[in-house]
Amino acid sequence: MTQNHAVETMLRPAVELYSVAACFSAAVLCVAAPWSLALDSTLGIGAALACASLGAVRLKQASIVLRYRRQMRRLPRYVMTSREIPVSNHRLFVGRGFRWDQRHTHRLMQTYRPEFRKYVEPSQLYQMARRIETRLEFAPFPFSQLPRLTGWDNAFNPVRPLPPVGGLPRLHAVEPAEVDVTLPLAERVGHTLVLGTTRVGKTRLAELFITQDIRRGEVCIVFDPKGDAELLKRMYVEAKRAGREGEFYVFHLGQPSISARYNAIGRFGRITEVASRIAGQLSGEGNSAAFREFAWRFVNIIARALVELGQRPDYLLIQRHVINIDALFIEYAAHFFARHEPKAWEAIVQIEARLNEKNIPRHMMGREKRVVAIEQYLSQARLYDPVLDGLRSAVRYDRTYFDKIVASLLPLLEKLTTGDIAQLLAPDYMDLEDPRPIFDWMQVIRKRAVVYVGLDALSDSEVASAVGNSMFSDLVSVAGHIYKFGVDDGLPGASADKKIPINVHADEFNELMGDEFIPMINKGGGAGIQVTAYTQTLSDIEARIGNRAKAGQVIGNFNNLFMLRVRETATAELLTKQLPKVDVYATSVMSAATDSSDPHGNTAFTSNTQDRVTTTSVPMIEPAHVVALPKGQAFALIEGGQLWKIRMPLPAPDPDEIMPKDLQAMAGYMRKRYFAAIDWWSPMAAQDQNADLPDDLQGLASPASQQERTGP
Incomplete structure (x- = not known):
């Protein structure tokens, strides 16, 4: 109710009720x-109408x-159900709330005064009901x-329990009129950062944003390190409702048998x-640092040779030639x-026939004779080729010394090429019998596709981080090209000015953080990339990068900030x-x-x-107010520093009958394997994470269901 007084x-x-009673009595x-x-x-009738009008005005004031x-x-x-979420081509729906200003700070300060305690804290009857429930359990x-x-949750129950969201309802109640x-x-291209501790509504906010991105027909790429089954289900359901199930891809390191390949x-x-x-x-x-630079040079030599030979680089080929560079040297020499x-x-054959242990140079000991013969021939012929010279420099290293300087590279390649994961990260393009699709980011962007990337970080965080960083780096490269x-470079009627929104949602992005992420948010906006990152605290980002300045x-590159409940001041x-x-x-x-x-x-x-x-x-809000936010509520700093107080709609349950059986099985398995961050130490959690994949998931994906789920 608007008041003209200073305070x-x-x-x-509600003293207005006295006026209401008097006015309606006079009207009668x-x-x-x-x-x-x-x-x-x-x-009398005219006077009754006048009294009733005045009573109605005072009743409205009393109701406020x-x-x-x-x-x-x-x-x-x-x-709100997902069907009821409003979708606009100009604005992104966040929830209901109000713009915070001085009035709300004043009202909030009043709630902490002792004379107003009876209006803010639960009543004595409510507290007595909770004590009785505890004793009679x-x-x-x-x-x-x-x-x-x-405990009956009904409006007719005068002592019904409060919803299990915690926090202080007064933070949102200071404004009765929500909008x-x-x-x-247009503001999303400046990127959005969502901060909040575990289980306070970050995923729900992500679902709101992702649902609208999918229904608008935009590119939507979601990185989920944990593997949240509800998020996967929501994405597929919304893609199905939008008629985009043919553009839906699922990449999941924990489910290689039914995952797309990349x-x-x-x-x-x-x-x-x-x-x-x-x-x-x-x-x-x-x-x-020195070993890293050598690893970079060595991988670059191998990649250049593979491209010259007409082969597409992948992790398996890189690993094979890191372990045995001789075969690549011989193959490229034959090509050259x-x-x-x-x-x-x-x-070369004549030189190879004359080689023996006595005339082989010491630094070439352990190499194949054909490699030594080629190297000696090139020394005499004085031929120049940058790729061949790079391979020559690699084979000249002493074999024992060479193994030492690539010792840091091999473990990484082993992690990325062990077991079924190798089929996902190093797909066989010539295997036409494999129904699992192969995608790349340019293809995804041109098709306006929806991609769910489950990195299964709970099972192997190092592999998840390596794959996530590689995907980010690849996406940055594609952004630079765009x-x-x-987007349509190389296609008929292509235009360099054409930009489309590329929505990237990175849940728990501190686990994916690396040097590749910085250029994405720093320069990716020019290519249409709109990053929405979700994490718990600033310390998570600093601990991941290891540098406060970075x-x-x-x-500093996030223009929009959504702050849910956090536990770090x-x-x-x-x-x-x-x-x-x-x-x-x-x-x-004063008297x-x-x-x-x-x-x-x-x-x-x-x-x-x-x-x-x-x-x-006084400050407009204190850190203590952010710490006391209920679940599903947030302070938002958007549109150039405007402070809004927001609460998100609670989700109404949606059936998942329209999901294909393979995705339903994957979602069920992910629910069993998913644990919040506060339970990572639980012995039962560790035991379940090490469990084998159920037999009913093996071979569950038929070509027909794969086609339905991922499209051609």
């Missing part, structure tokens, strides 16, 4: 007995006060049924990107000599320190008495009482 007080008795009297007020019947007091303890239920029948009565909160789509190093703009994506996963701190020196093999040449660089201050201070009003009663010094006067003393209004400058 607004809404936590008070004017109609029933107008003679008692010296009125005739016509004037009553609703304000009621919401201080319990907010109205806000539930194991009581004999029929007393054990009483908690079911007091739909939306974010202009070659992280198979597509590149420059050949050096292959080495950067692999060597970028190695440590570059301290003495490891066939084009430039057809008679070279005659001389920025220069456009962590600040990452945070430094994280909360990321929001609160960006807000100005405001003046709040307070009233104080004084002065004795008279004249014993013969008629006045013994004088007294005065006054109400004084003072102002105090």
